[in-house]
Amino acid sequence: MAAQTAVDAEQNANNNAAPNNVNNAANTANSSAANDETASAQQTTQDRYIEKMQIIGRSQALNKASGSATLINELALERFKFDDINRVLYSIPGVNIREEDGYGLRPNIGFRGATPERSKKINIMEDGVLIGPAPYSAASAYYFPMTNKMTAIEVFKGPAGIKYGPNTVAGSLNMVTRQVPQVSEGFIDVATGSDGYAKAHGYYGTTINNLGILVEGVHLRAEGFKDLDGGGDTGFEKSDIMTKLRYDLDGExxxxxxxxxxxxxxxxxxETYLGLTDEDFSANPNRRYVSSQLDNMDWTHSQFQFNHYISNDDFEVITRVYRNNFDRAWYKINGFKGGAVNRSLQDVLANxxxxxxxxxxxxxxxxxxxxxxxYEKLILGNNDRSYYSQGIQSDLNLNLAFFGFTNQVEAGVRFHQDQIERNHTxxxxxxxxxxxxxxGADTLATTTDREKTDAISVYLKDTISIDALDITAGVRGEFIDAKYQNRAAGAQGDYLDKSTRIWLPSLSLFYSLSDHGGLLFGVHEGFLPTSPKQNPLIDTESSVNYEFGGRYNQDDFNIEVIGFFNDISNLKEGCQFSSCGSDNDIEFNGGEVDLYGVELTSDYRFVLNDDIDLPIALSYTYTQSEFKTSFESGFDMWGNVSAGDQLPYLPNHQVSLTFxxxxxxxxxxxAIRFVDEMLEASGDGVVLSGVTTKALTVVDMSASYDFDQYGLVYVKADNIFDNQQIVSRRPYGARPSKPQQWQLGYQYRF
Structure with missing residues (x-):
């Protein structure tokens, strides 16, 4: 997949809805002149509105935005038709991923060395709104939107991330859903494949006068690629339905x-957290032990979002009101009962x-x-949790002129509430x-608590243009009030109430060397809050992050190279089931850490003849990390750390080549991707000390043929050479990457 850097965004300005634009143009050409005039007027407002749903501006040939901005548009998403967000993001530099289930059901994503565990250190957004179950109270993202319904994926790292919070240590991931079309159009996509894979995806939308409607639905299922001892289903089913209503009001x-x-x-x-011993993995990486036969995740998610966009030639304001509800129950093996003899599952499978x-x-x-x-009895736990996330946010863009200089002002405010209730048994x-x-023993209650957060966030950015130099100064404020309550019987006194107040500055420079290239520099403060239940003695994560680089684009060639250095003064990590096999949610401080590296992305389109093009894109990331102090830790992924130790699950080299x-x-x-080996633990004295995953190279391919009015047929293969390796040994034993999987599909547009 050719991830498009922000520098070539202009040439992709119309691709947010491609390939729908072909149908749009044909339908519009057949409409009356009066309808053409109405559609044209609506399109102007709608185009501006669509751009406000995205982070990356696309109005200039040379993008001068601070930070590294990458856009994957719908045309690029369609090339490989990935269902798995991990496979989409591998083409973006600076993204580090720890795979888990092979299908991307619960991704682990980090940027620039930030821990990928449950994507808890990045801001995950859908249409500009935080989409995690409880981004402040419980940042681990056990819910993730379906990739199939997205028409754009954006990754933003560096100083411009100061606009988005609460997490500013790494960056933001924004996913854009389909916009209501200006004319009647629809789409059907059905596919079948190996391991019982099946997909049904469709939408229909239209606009009549000023009122538009869109209905879209996706259903995915698979029997799973793992072989459960004794037989059984190791697959999944997931569905998503979305409806949008839009009303355009053009005023004087x-x-x-x-x-x-x-x-x-x-x-x-x-799905299960239970993996294999290394010996069993070598014999059959897709085996599953019979003790995981009852493991099952069941969740529902509902979403409400109302947007109001108002603009004229001088300003733009978009206000969003949102509410997300998420209920989940994951029934899974926790371990042995213990008592006279205690052994963790991780220790048993590692040794x-x-x-x-x-x-x-x-x-x-x-x-x-x-x-x-x-003590040989097996304990299965039901991690039953209910979340909500709600709020209102408003963002302003304003162009002003002071003392002969152009000022592009961006400002925003958000009031946000979220909550998690745990009822674990x-x-x-x-x-x-x-x-x-x-x-036959009674079900026992284990964790019964509630965490809730009220947060007010504000930001202000001003970009001043002085000849070839663009100077952007910004500041973000986070004002967080958090509460924790142990709801177990007899624990009413177990209560915590704490507040965080912080201002986070940023500064970036972009110097245009020509109309096609320029240099950038940025510095901003990174911040990561603690959850409401954490002891106030656990400090928030803080860092000062620097970057320097340049970008160049001309015609069909684009390149961006950025070096980054994150000076972390206080690293923070936490134990979840996905990392430690425990639901205690304890957080740890790791002191000073240096993170640094280089990101390169480039693409070029060779025109072979009048009919055939050869697009090529390259993405490369080098990352290095180093603890600056020695300490003893109770965290399973650190152990006893010595100064100079590296962070776990952070490959030194990553390469993605698509053509x-x-x-x-x-x-x-x-698409060919290479991910270097990764440490399973940083220090000494823990079960996985000194253990690494092996380097992994995977090749994906897709091919399609368009029968014009009769639709399009496609075939695709993930991991075409069936190369499997251990991607992680957490929380319990070796976990495999996805094996070879084939799909045959048909698409029809009308």
Whole structure:
């Protein structure tokens, strides 16, 4: 996939809706002159409105924005038709990912070395609104929107991220859903593939006079690529339906757009945290032990968003009101009951032959032996959680002239509330005849608490243009009031109330060397709040982040090179089930850390003849990290750290190369990605100390043929050479990358 850097955004200005533009043009050409005039007027307002749904501006040939900005438009998303956000983001420099389930159901995404664990250190947004279940109270993103319904994916790193919070240590990911079309159009996409894969995706939208409507639905399912001992489904089903209503109101002095978005999504997946021993992985990387036969995630998500956009030649204001509800229950194996003998699942699977006790525990997990002793009973937990996230935010763009200088002012304010309620329980089972059998004991409540946050955020940015130099100064304020309440019986006194007040400055410079290239420099303060339940002695994460680089674009050639240095004065990490196999949600401080590296992205389109083009895109990331102090930690991913140790799950080198052959009726694309080896733990004294994942090279391909009015047929293969490696040994044992998967699909537009 050719990720487009912000420098070549102008030539892609119309691609946010491509390939719909072909149908739009044909339909408009057949309409009456009166309808043409109305559509043209609406398009002007709607184009401006669409751009406000995105971070990256696309109005200039040479993008002078501070920070590294990358846009993947709908045309690029269509090339590979990925369902997995991980596969989309691999083409963007500076993105570090820890894969988990192979389908991207619960991604782990970081930017510029920030921990990828549950994407908790980046701002995840949909249509400019925070979309995580509880971004302040419980940042771990156990919900992630469906990639299929997105028409643009944006990644923004560096000083311009000061506009988006609460997390400014790394950057922001914004996903843009389909806009209401100006004329009647529809789309159907159906596919089938290996491992029981099936997809059904469609939308229809139209605008009559000033009122527009869009309905879009996606359903995905797969039987899964893992083989459960004794048989069983290891796949998933997920669905998403979205409706938008838009009303355009063009006035004499201002133009306005009113839009309502309603969405509902559901997933049921037979997913587990239980992996394999390294020996079993070598024999069959897709095996699943029988002890995970009851593991299942079940969630629902509902979304409400109302947007009001008002503009004229001098200013633009967009106001968003939003509410997201997320309810989930993940029933899964937690470990052995313990007592007389305690062994974690991570220790058993990392060292199955360490002693007779580990061997027996291993054989119980695999169903080769029955549970006999009390401590050999298996505990399955239901992590039942309810979240909401709601608020109102307003953003202003204003062009002013002071003392002969042009000022582009951006300002915004947001009032946000979110909450998580945990109602975790556990049940006791024994392994008998290679099956889990309930002991009949009562279900026990484990974690019963509530975390809630009220936050007011403000930001102000001003870009001053002085000849070839653009100077952008900005500041963000976060004013956070957080509450924690242990709701368990007899624990009413277990209550915490704390506040955080902070101002985060930024400064960036862009110097235009010509109409096609320039240099950039930026510095901004990074911040990451603690969750409401954390002890006030745990400090927020803070850093000073620098970048320097340049970008150049001319005709069909684009290149951007940026070096970055993150001077972290206080690193913060936390234990979740995905990392430590525990639901205690304890956070740890790691002191000073240096993170630095280089990001390169470039693309070029070779014109082979009048009919065939050869687009090529390259993305490369070099990242290095270093703890500056030595300390002892109770965090499973750190252990006892010595100064100079590197961070876990951070590859030194990542490369993505995409290329294709494109003609009028057919299209062939290939993507090659390389991810270097990664440490499983930083220091000494923990189970995975000194253990690494192996470097992994994966090749994906897609091909399509357009039968014009009869639709388009496509075939695609993920991991065409079926190369599998261990992508992580967390929380319990070795986890595989996705094996080879084929798909055959058909698309029809009308």
């Amino acid at each position: 002095f201002v133009d306005q757009v009113f839009e309502l978005k309603l969405a509902y999504a559901k997933e049921t997946s037979n 199955p032959n360490a002693d007779e006790t580990n061997q027996r525990f291993y054989h119980i997990l695999t169903g080769e032996q029955d549970s006999v002793e009390e 556990t049940d006791s089972y024994v392994m008998q005849n290679a099956a889990l059998v309930s002991t 294709g052959l494109t003609a009028q009726t057919w299209d062939i694309n290939m």
